[in-house]
Amino acid sequence: MSTQALTYLLVGLSFALYIGIAIWSRAASTKDFYIAGGGIHPLANGMATAADWMSAASFISMAGIISFIGRDGSVYLLGWTGGYVLLALLLAPYLRKFGRFTVPDFIGERYYSQTARMVAVVCLIFVSFTYVAGQMRGVGIVFSRFLEVEVETGVIIGMAVFFMYAVLGGMKGITYTQVAQYCVLIFAYMVPAIFISLMITDNPIPQLGFGAEVNDGSQQSVLQKLDGVLTELGFDRYTEGSKSTIDVFAITAALMFGTAGLPHVLVRFFTVPKVSDARLSAGYALVFIAILYTTAPAVAAFARLNLIDTVNNTPYAEAPAWFSQWEDTGLVAWQDKNADGRMQYRAGSALSPTKPAFTGARGELGERLLSNAPTDSANEVYIDRDIIVLANPEIAGLPGWVIALVAAGGVAAALSTAAGLLLVISSAISHDLLKQTLMPQISEQQELLAARLAAAVAVCIAGLFGIYPPAFVAQVVAFAFGLAAASLFPALLLGIFSTSVNREGAIAGMLSGLTFTFAYIVYFKFAMPQLNSAEHWLWGISPEGIGALGMLLNFAIAILISRVTAPPPADVQALIETIRIPASK
């Protein structure tokens, strides 16, 4: 069977599985729809959380980014796992004890204010929509390359599948499909990683192969060899960083605290039966996440080595098949600057502007011609980071079914995360906006209908983002974390651990954290991109890391304002006491 047919088969089978689960686990009540009835086993919830968490960005992009930036890639590895420690120790058990449906529910009740609830809803919708746009684009990329359909068709197929299980099943359907999606995605990630580790180091465990010797007889470890090859070609060493320590510190902090403040992850801990289950469940979730997150840096290093081996100084005429296939999707490009017919891969940007602009014509060797001006760099090859994971099996010459598996895994990663995000958006609208604020008189059946409608509308909007991706989507996804860290995390943490922070403090804190972070990002990324460099940044902190500072600002303002205004009323004090003690009613 051809790779193409295998891909259709595997992706089709996985879709059938998800839809089957959705029909089996339809939601009957709002409690089913919002928190899966609250009876999910902690292990299943851990797996669902892992799938919810690991998005197209984790699956497709992360290893690629690490591959190209080397040691500094640790900001993602640390940030997106370390946040779970905060989540497990500081938030999840207490939110579970609180035991309602949404994150704004907690903020609204703890800060005894509908305004606080609405501010939380705004933060939640902003964070979740920016994030979901990235997922739809991930679905589009996978479909366009592996199934060779138009990105639009791919997005519409994705939307139809979502529609089936998110709108029908709510949290209940999503939870069980996410368990299935986790299995698909982790299998799809590990199989090529094991193959490549075996190929390069003879060690089947990528985490160990990462530190082992390369099996080419050179007696160098993978990282030594990589450092050597990269310096020869003019790149920085793989094991050395180029970002400033303060910036690495700030970005890691923003991603960690942002992770702990992401509503679609927090809400997963409302679905387990007990407080002790919530603690355990966070541990299981991190185990399932860590399997991928400790493999990713190994894949990154292997892939970089492999890529240089196969591409550098290879005559284009003898280039491997994957090169021209990915060239067709525009994710790789080659400009023969020195007219020797060979592909030189060196440090520096090959093209100006950086992204390839194809003329539509083909050169003598069959390469796609570019209208970009050549740069001074000797580098002739443009490689999009996303292909490191997607093309890795092809670069390593793995069989067709592995390639098909990666396609199914990429789709699973994108679908599972998008479903979780769409659910929190729809419950924020039907529960917090309608039931709790605008139309408190509606019945449970009406609220459930509103939740399904809101989910359907959110799916359509997300689909539009996928078909017409705003140019800045990729950048914005990283900022969702900064915004979550600066707005929601402090309000949640103080709500549990402080008895004195009050309504005025929390609202002022959330608004100032959000505004400061948002303004800083917009200023450097969109308004004045020419100023976006270390010497103009506040204390050398890049827009990616500014959420850490926004968070400190939020804490400071919340505590300060609470000191000069009236303390929370007695019933809120009692609520805090209840949240802190697992047994009390």
Place this chain on the structure above:
Amino acid sequence: MSNPPQKKPHRDYWRANLSLLAKLLSIWFMVSFGCSILWIDWLDQFSFYGFKLGFWFAHQGAILVFVVLIFVYAWRMKALDRQFDVADSDHHPEKTS
């Protein structure tokens, strides 16, 4: 027993919880922001199974420590719940709004 806020056993339970959190979070801070960021260059002079030690922490080790931390927390808290007799029941509170 009546249920006034801040009963003594509850206060002691909360203190024990906070002291556990302080210990675990200091380890969390040391392996992530410490070993993987602030002291990475210094640690890199040591070699660990084919890795520079600081690089290993940043790309592998810290994640493994995070996993252990959460399980230690869940296990210790379960013991505290029992010690102070505040363990939760299997029952999910029935709330519909």
